[in-house]
Amino acid sequence: MNKPKPYSDMPLRNRDIKVIVNAGLARRHAAEQRFRWYGLTAISLGLIFVVLMFGSIIAKGLPAFWQTYIQVPIAFDAATLDPQGTRDPQALASADYNALVRSGLRQLFPNIEGRLELRALYGLTSTDAAYELQRQVQQNPDLIGSNQAIWLLAAAPVDTFIKGNIDRALDEAERPIKNNQIEWLDQLQGAGKIEKQFNTVLFGNGDSREPEQAGIRGALMGSFFTLLVTFLLSFPIGVATAVYLEEFAPKNRWTDIIEVNINNLAAVPSIVFGLLGLAVFINFFGLPRSAPLVGGLVLSLMTLPVIIIAGRAALTSVPPSIREAALGMGASKLQMVGHHVLPLAMPGMLTGSIIGMARALGESAPLLMIGMVAFIVDVPKNFLDPATVLPVQIYLWSDLPERAFVERTSAAIMVLLAFMILMNGLAIILRKRFERRW
């Protein structure tokens, strides 16, 4: 077969379309294949990012759920703790528990002498160790006078070292743990006096400057109070707005304005809501800074559009026949909504609200504006106590250079993500269970 002449040179009647198409087919199919590959690559890239992010955070955060403890023989010496023998709680509270920890450590390594060496030795346990002993004695004063082997919280560098995150080969000056300490730790480990226990501190403490004593309980409680305010405000108002717009509102300019407003609010950057909170709630109304109440107010303004939009979708999915039947039986419009439409739309509304709450739980930028970013050790007890929330705690910790804090930050992120998965899962279950096709 002759090679076909270029298309344009041929007289019209001679154009053999089949030949022309066939000639381009290989190229076109290759292009088709390439295009397919681009698409597949794009999706895999997105999925790889998901896996990578979860993987890196879990890999960093998982060790934080265990914490290193050192077993130290403690002599609850009556002369130090309770010289008068009165067991007076005041005296027990102010006794020198540090001395007990120190003598216990010296008992482990009786050969160590010299100020520097001793200081390195005392640095093995956390400053919390003394408080731990105090708590035990206050709980059980009968300990006084006895000898006990007690697991004491190790200091953060020791914890990091035991978890294998400090390289022994590194120059001594460059690592937070010194040669002699490594030697002692090896001895202790050989003797089975070092153990990793479940990290109760992480869930039981507020924030702290010492990584091994820092926990997320304060942030969790702060998040709880903030979200409670958010839910109590945004759910009723959101549902009421959705009901009004869907069932009662006349179609006029005013309703249009409200609708446009809601759609725009849904797209306003969250930080602008923070500015609003700062200018209105704190400066104008004089509410206290850092309070979960203000945080909840700001977040509820932010979540409202989400709940309203979801609520309206849920209301429109209820078929009009239900409304007509209720009205036909002589119900008033409000009875029709309250007795029939709202109960049927409720699962959808709840699903939307839970998703909105999950978003509010992860929000941090507006809360930075209203001062929920302070270093707060105490666990908040009510809506006006200074508090921080979980994502802001993550932000605060992520700034700290210690390896132990990196670990804790990742662990806090895992807790946050767990809550978000829980809430979204609940929303999905609700939807699956109560979704009705009419």
Place this chain on the structure above:
Amino acid sequence: MQSFLLLTLILLSVSAYYLGRKRALAVAGGQIRNLHSLPSFYGSYTALWCGLPALIVFGVWITLQPNFLIDLVVAGLPPELRDLSPERLNLLVNDLKNQVSGSFVSSAPDPVMVEAVNRYQNLRAIGNTALWIAVLSFAVGGIAYAWRRISPTLRARNRVETAVNVFLIASSTVAIFTTIGIILSVAFESLRFFNQVPITEFLFGLQWSPQTALRADQVGSSGAFGAVPLFAGTLLISGIAMLVAVPIGLMSALYLSEYATPKFRAFAKPALEILAGIPTVVYGFFAALTVAPLIREIGAALGLHVASESALAAGLVMGIMIIPFVSSLSDDVINAVPQSMRDGSYALGATKSETIKRVLLPAALPGIVGSILLAVSRAIGETMIVVMAAGLSANLTANPLEAVTTVTVQIVTLLTGDQEFDSPKTLAAFALGLMLFVVTLLLNIIALHVVRKYREQYE
């Protein structure tokens, strides 16, 4: 104390409901058909009369009491303290409040202050008791009023429904008040800022160093409020983000809607949307601790100098975050293109990719542009990723390997920490917020308009 009062009020309202119902049945002689409304409406009517006025009194009282007490205490101070300048007086009052709440005890308790604190505490105790009495008497008075009003002809249902209606309408105006609140709060402070710094300097100045002198003799704190480096930084980071998000998001959407089997789609679509649900602080952490060091190492291996807080790291991670916005919005748009257009293209012998490139994309272009605009507005307003991964130095550069700062980062740094509220430094944050609000609003309006117009075309 106050929550206890609220609890009492709720209990009172509940009992008012039962009282009202009983009363209605009693006046009707036990025959419901003698009544205008169902007995439960008479109950709700009584409960509303019990709860609402008392609640209003409670709310007003709670908001007014602290300032009123402070005024009283200040009026009781010795004259030499009372006649201080407003700022000094403010400080004094703050000190007083701190001492009252017991959170901070000043080093040397001044006898005058101690007396004032005592006075305040006494007044507060009196005020709280008066609050209890007022709220409870309003509640009981409400019940008594409703009790007397209840008669078989009272239109209780209509009254209750009017109250509920008012609540519904009031709720729907919250959105409007929020918008007004945002505009007023940002605009007011911005106006004050533009009084101190000319608006032309803010919009066109090339220098940004928002350090104002606390004292006149301080060095190196001239304060320059030219926001162009911030705008440039925001654009640079958003641009990088869009370079990542648009191709990946768009291609994913095309693949999912045109090529993927239903099974694959059912798995991949929600998996991609996980990215939208992850809190941004997590992205920030990932950017700062994983991506930024990685980029720096790669740069070092290639012999490039990469700043430790490079725009590239923040932009890349932000791009990942935005992928699902682009993909799910584009997906909607692509699915809205009528099947007949695809079929027509296939009938002419086009391959799938040719159909996509020559038919689908041109048809869906306005919608895709709209979704990209929405994604841009999301990127501009994103805060946590840039706060954690981008720097603070206001460099005017287009080099993605250097550190830049963004509008949102500056808002956060200007407003966190303690500072007086009137300095240009804090006011500048509101001016930046105004810019942010206006720009994102415009982008959204344009995007929604484009998307809506396009949708109408095929419906």
